[in-house]
Amino acid sequence: MNIPLVDLKAQYKTVEEKAMKAVSEVLSSASYIMGKDVTEFEKEFAEYIGVKHAISVGNGTDALVLALMACGIGEGDEVITTPFTFFATAESISFIGATPVFVDVEKDTYNIDPLKIEEKITKKTKAIMPVHIFGQPAKMDEIMAIAKKYNLKVIEDAAQAVGSEYKGKKSGAIGDVGCFSFFPTKNLGCAGDGGIITTSNDNIATIARALRTHGSGENGQRAYNLLNNINEEVKTSEGHDDTVYNPLKYYNYLIGFNTRLDTIQAAILRIKLSNIDNWNEKRRENAKMYDEKLKDTGLTLPFSILESKSVYNMYVVQSGNREEMINKLQDKGISTGVYYPVPMHLQKVYKNLGYIEGDMPVAEYLAHRTFAIPIFPELSIEQKDYIVDTIKDINC
Missing domain, CATH: 3.90.1150.10 (Aspartate Aminotransferase, domain 1)
Structure with a gap:
């Protein structure tokens, strides 16, 4: 008998009919970028996690990078995290010019040890990034208490933990921001790369939405106004097709990225989320x-x-x-x-x-x-x- 570590073909068979229909509908719509399924999936995922906002991105690593930047973390800052995780956790911190500060883990849960966090906090520390490793939430009460004491942001790396709960609250809804990966081998995986940011903080959501699309358009303008304390009316892009032509995307306000969840992936994820x-x-x-x-x-x-x-x-x-x-x-x-x-x-x-x-x-x-x-x-x-x-x- 041969048993794979993860059987993606077996899972696909359980959703094949619905997935093929959904993909076909996206293809026939020709709305491949930021289409209706993306908007609907973001709403459904936010509701499932229990937050106000869900901002889909190209992959889980980008979710971490954008979350850090949206929290105002950058060059010269320090972020406390675990050494027992996938590289993307630490890599995202380094990518924005901050320094990962590692704190050892618990031998039984494999998660970051809250008892060892405070000794690593310095004047440069701006955030704690716990990882809900292998699908089990870290001890978030202790982590949130430390963050409150030192005025730190908490960014949950929940890449492996869609649907996990800590004291009745879902991972990704406990800290300031949650970050998820939809890599195919995750418990909620798409047919390629994908990720999402969750938050109930309006400002963080606004900046993250701007950063995912080159800091452009109405979200870019909102983020720019927010960061510069400007109060003015923002143009909207209703009625424009992001796949073919949206005139507002040629107005840029922040240095951002090109990291969007494909409409086809969102359509597949909507089906899988229901399961x-x-x-x-x-x-x-x-x-x-x-x-x-x-x-x-x-x-x-x-x-x-x-x-x-x-x-x-x-x-x-x-x-x-x-x-x-x-x-x-x-x-x-x-x-x-x-x-x-x-x-x-x-x-x-x-x-x-x-x-x-x-x-x-x-x-x-x-x-x-x-x-x-x-x-x-x-x-x-x-x-x-x-x-x-x-x-x-x-x-x-």
């Missing part, structure tokens, strides 16, 4: 089964805090014999993934920051022990039993 709660529940069911049937193995299983509701974007376990484990699983046709083999503070690109091995002992410990096994919603009973039986047969 996300069901898919997330199946992930939790799969995780519960693993928790029960793998508890007596030599693996350290994922730990969920009582206050959170994880979506298990990945089911990540720990083993002191990781390489042996994944090789034996591979021999049996079971795919795995190592997340993450090198923590951010030890990446060569950050050598200039002066971190050395031993500075983040928990993240370094996890980097040598963690790996993911399949947990996607479409896993059959036979596949799950095969995974469990295979792991039990291996001397962990």
Whole structure:
């Protein structure tokens, strides 16, 4: 039996008819850029997360970059974040000229350790960027309390956590801004690249909307007026087709980007969003089964805090014999993934920051022990039993 880590083909089959119809409608409309499906998806996603605004962009990395800039963070500033994450988290901070300041993580949740944040705060610190790693929210009460004490922005990297909850509130609706990725392997993924910014702050939303389209048009003018305390009427672009011609886009007010969610991707995401709660529940069911049937193995299983509701974007376990484990699983046709083999503070690109091995002992410990096994919603009973039986047969 061969089981992939993520089965995108199996998921596609569950939405194929609706997806093909939606894509066909977009193609026949010829409204490929900022079309109706983009507007509708943004409304639906904002409502789902529980925020006032959702600003779609080209990918999750751009969501982080624009969120940071919209919060006024830039050259010379510092942003506190985790070393145990995908590179985009730290990269986005560096891209805008700020410096990522790494804080070690908790050994059980893999999330940033709130108890270690305050000691890293300096006069240059402007924000905290927690990552809801593998779909489990960080301890946001403690993080928000620290942010309030030091007047810092909180930007949630919720790339892996669509639908996850902390104390009944969805990730992306707790901090000042939330950032999501719709990369195909995410629990809510499109058929390519995509991302979105969520916020209930009107000013942040206005600036983010301007930045995603070259700082131009009515959103560019609104952002410019906001940043310069100007009170004047703003022209609107109603009735113009962004795909073919919109005269307002030739009036630029900020230095921005070209980072938009394609209408086709938005159409697909609208269909998938209607299924996300069901898919997330199946992930939790799969995780519960693993928790029960793998508890007596030599693996350290994922730990969920009582206050959170994880979506298990990945089911990540720990083993002191990781390489042996994944090789034996591979021999049996079971795919795995190592997340993450090198923590951010030890990446060569950050050598200039002066971190050395031993500075983040928990993240370094996890980097040598963690790996993911399949947990996607479409896993059959036979596949799950095969995974469990295979792991039990291996001397962990």
